[in-house]
Amino acid sequence: MSIRHGLLALLDQGPRYGYQLRTEFEARTGATWPLNVGQVYTTLGRLERDGLVVPDGEDEEGHLFYAVTEKGRAELRDWFETPVPRTSPPRDELAIKLAMAVTVPGVDVHAVVQAQRRHSVKALQDYTRLKARALAGEPAGSAADGRSDLAWLLVLDQLIFQTEAEVRWLDHCETRLANYRERPVAEPGPAATAPARGRRTRA
Structure with a gap:
C-alpha cells in the first residue's frame, strides 16, 4: 500500500492538514487500511524532505497545512501511469x-x-x-x-x-x-554386489 502516493493524490486536490488527510484517506478506502496521525505526519515529513510537498500555512487552531509541489504532481502522474509491478510480489x-x-x-x-x-x-x-x-x-x-x-x-x-x-x-x-x-513410495533397487575382498589365489 502506498500511503505516500495516496497522500499526494489527496493534496493534489488542495492543501490539507494531517487529520484531514487521515479522514479522507480512510473514507475513500472504507478504512480498509486504517492510518494513524503519526503515520500521516511521518509520511508528510518524508514528502517534504523529497521536495514533493511544502508547508502551506496554519489555520486559527494551529493546524499546519501542506500543499503539493510540481515535483509532487509529476511523481503522482508517474504513479498513476506506471503499472504495479508483479516481478517482485509482496511477501504473502x-x-x-x-x-x-x-x-x-x-x-x-x-x-x-x-x-x-x-x-x-x-x-x-x-x-x-x-x-x-x-x-x-x-x-x-x-x-x-x-x-x-x-x-x-x-x-x-x-x-x-x-x-x-x-x-x-x-x-x-x-x-x-x-x-x-497417496504417491507410491519407490521400491529400493537391488543392492550392488560388493567385490569379495581377500588374497587372490594364484593359478
Missing part, C-alpha cells in the same frame, strides 16, 4: 506459513489449511455484506461523497476477488497434499 504470510508447515515435522498441514479456509470464507461473507450495504447507498465514511463511494466499491471488489482466489488456492493446496500422501 499465508503462502510462507504453508511452505514452512509442509517442511516442519509434526505440523498438521490439513488443520492449518482448514483453519485458514474458515477464516477466509467468513471474511468473504463480511466483504459481501459490506458491498451489499454500499450498493444500497450507505456511505463509506462520514466524509464520503459519490466518488468516495465508488472508490470504496472498487476496494471491496478487489478484496472479494482476492479472498475468492485465496479460498480456491486453499482447495488446490488440499488436493495437492492429498496427491502427495
